Amino acid sequence: MMTKRLTTWLLFCLVFYWVLLYTGFYQLFYLLVACLLLPLVALIYYIFGWAIISFEQRLHMQVVERNDQVILEVKCHNNSICFFPYVSVFCLWQDENGEKIIKRQSFILRPRSSFTLSFKFQANHCGLYKIGAYRAALRDVFGFYYWPKYSHRYWRENRRIVTIVPALRRTTEPWAQPQNWLPTGRQLSDSLSSELDTVANVRSYRTGDALKRVHWKLSARLDEIMVKEFEDPRRKYVCFSVQPSAPVDSVLAVNLLDWQLEAAVSSMYSFIERHRQIRWLDASSAWQFTDANNSEQFELVRQSMANFGWQDYSWPEHLVMRLENNPAEYLVLVAWQLDDKISRWLEFYQSEGGRALLLLIVSDQAPNISKKNEYWQQIIDAGVQAYEIRAEALFERKDR
Numbered sequence: 001m002m003t004k005r006l007t008t009w010l011l012f013c014l015v016f017y018w019v020l021l022y023t024g025f026y027q028l029f030y031l032l033v034a035c036l037l038l039p040l041v042a043l044i045y046y047i048f049g050w051a052i053i054s055f056e057q058r059l060h061m062q063v064v065e066r067n068d069q070v071i072l073e074v075k076c077h078n079n080s081i082c083f084f085p086y087v088s089v090f091c092l093w094q095d096e097n098g099e100k101i102i103k104r105q106s107f108i109l110r111p112r113s114s115f116t117l118s119f120k121f122q123a124n125h126c127g128l129y130k131i132g133a134y135r136a137a138l139r140d141v142f143g144f145y146y147w148p149k150y151s152h153r154y155w156r157e158n159r160r161i162v163t164i165v166p167a168l169r170r171t172t173e174p175w176a177q178p179q180n181w182l183p184t185g186r187q188l189s190d191s192l193s194s195e196l197d198t199v200a201n202v203r204s205y206r207t208g209d210a211l212k213r214v215h216w217k218l219s220a221r222l223d224e225i226m227v228k229e230f231e232d233p234r235r236k237y238v239c240f241s242v243q244p245s246a247p248v249d250s251v252l253a254v255n256l257l258d259w260q261l262e263a264a265v266s267s268m269y270s271f272i273e274r275h276r277q278i279r280w281l282d283a284s285s286a287w288q289f290t291d292a293n294n295s296e297q298f299e300l301v302r303q304s305m306a307n308f309g310w311q312d313y314s315w316p317e318h319l320v321m322r323l324e325n326n327p328a329e330y331l332v333l334v335a336w337q338l339d340d341k342i343s344r345w346l347e348f349y350q351s352e353g354g355r356a357l358l359l360l361i362v363s364d365q366a367p368n369i370s371k372k373n374e375y376w377q378q379i380i381d382a383g384v385q386a387y388e389i390r391a392e393a394l395f396e397r398k399d400r
Contacts (some may be wrong), residue, residue: 004041006144019029049082050138050147053109055089057132057280059160063303064123065167066258072119072160074133076109084109086139093121093131097251123164125254126261126306132159165302166261168217168269169394175359175387176266202226212373237279237291238271239328240264241319242337243342244282246310250392252365253310259391261305261332267332267359272298282308316345331356336363342358347382356384363391 005150007166013035020028053076063296074089088106095101105117121131134156136149174180202215215226242260246253264280271278277293280301288307289300311318325332331354332377335342338360379386 003139003143003146005142009035009039009144038142039144042142042144045082046082046140046145047147049078049080049084049148052080052147053078053084053138055133055136055149057158057160059131059162060118062161063163063165066123066164066262067167068123068125070121070123070131070162070164072121072131072133074117074136075114076107076117076136077114078109079112081111083111084138084274086143087115088137088139088368089117089133090135091119091132092134093119094124096122096124097348098254114235124160126164126166126258127309128306129162129164130159131162133395153261161291162267163303163306165306166258166265168268168302169262171266171394173387173389173394175357175389176270178276202228227232227289237277237326237328238253238330238332239279239281239323239326240268240332241281241315241322241334243333244306244311244313244315244318247336255365255391256361256363257308257310259363259394261308261395263334263359263361263389264332265302265305268292268298268301279326279328280304281319306343316341319345328354331360333357334361335379336361338373338379340375343375343378346379346384350382358384358386360386360388361391362388365391 013032016032016035020026020032055074055076057072057074060073064070070093071092074091076087076089078084082327085108086106087109088104093101100123103119103121105119107115109115132155134152136155138147139145140151195297202218203226205214205227211226214229215228218226242257242264247256268278269282272292272295275293277291278288278298278301282305288304289297290304292298292301308355319331332347333342333346333356335358346358349356352367376386
């Protein structure tokens with residue numbers, strides 16, 4: 001690919017030729033030929049060496065927390081005997097508002113050597129993102145030619161995926177402390193004792209089953225030994241879900257999603273520290289990890305949460321579907337606004353014996369609903385525990 005410098009050089013040679021022609025200094029004609037051949041010499045020298053140059057790229061860490069740094073390393077290998085004085089690598093990312101950022105780094109590549117570049121970017125929002133160089137190019141020592149390495153398709157196919165997970169916010173706020181809203185001591189023991197008598201399922205007898213668990217009446221009717229399975233409430237989950245509907249403002253939507261996920265993560269971790277089992281309700285893909293009862297599994301759940309995106313489904317319908325066959329000991333909902341559907345659903349859920357906690361994200365940027373709102377008062381009167389979370393105080397950037 002020719003550069004402006006080569007075009008200028010050729011124009012200079014053309015002017016030089018006319019000067020020689022009209023002044024009669026034909027003895028300088030060989031100098032003109034040498035000037036014309038100079039770009040060709042540069043092309044012959046570099047094009048063969050540039051053909052065997054290779055690039056590889058890797059992420060320093062494939063999983064990072066929001067507001068941490070994403071570090072991409074691009075390594076260039078020169079197996080030729082050529083000296084490359086000007087090699088450039090370009091990389092794309094996005095800023096906090098989603099605007100494109102282009103970073104370029106240039107370096108000297110010596111014969112039979114390698115050079116490693118490090119691109120650092122801010123991890124602004126939760127999610128899965130592709131990152132990588134989108135172009136690498138060479139200029140010869142004279143600046144006559146500009147050679148890109150590989151096609152745009154090659155660079156697109158060789159990008160790496162970085163998972164930006166919600167940041168874990170260590171806080172002593174009441175909404176993040178399970179002991180403030182779960183039964184403890186004698187109250188919890190009584191609850192477990194009474195719930196252990198609840199039949200969860202009836203199945204065929206298996207070798208080793210206790211006789212006291214045989215369902216004699218049903219066995220006589222079916223002419224087959226049937227065994228009662230009792231539900232252990234200690235195996236129930238503490239479920240977490242965030243509001244799936246997005247505001248119209250796209251920039252605000254991204255921030256609200258980050259805040260909701262991080263509020264859920266911070267509350268989840270309090271349960272993990274107490275060796276309680278949690279479940280993430282909004283993982284949509286089968287491979288995602290949704291249950292955790294230790295720190296290693298919790299990290300996998302956090303990675304699953306990075307896959308969450310705004311959906312069009314109704315939150316009450318989604319919760320009913322996910323909780324139908326998996327009753328939760330406690331349900332923690334994180335929202336950025338309230339409406340009539342979710343308030344009525346929470347009232348019904350509480351009246352049916354369920355226990356729920358609502359965390360409402362409050363931000364100066366978002367049209368939140370305050371405690372004076374009728375929906376808020378309805379769920380408080382129904383017995384649902386509710387807290388407001390001031391987003392600007394909790395989710396401020398680490399680098400400020």
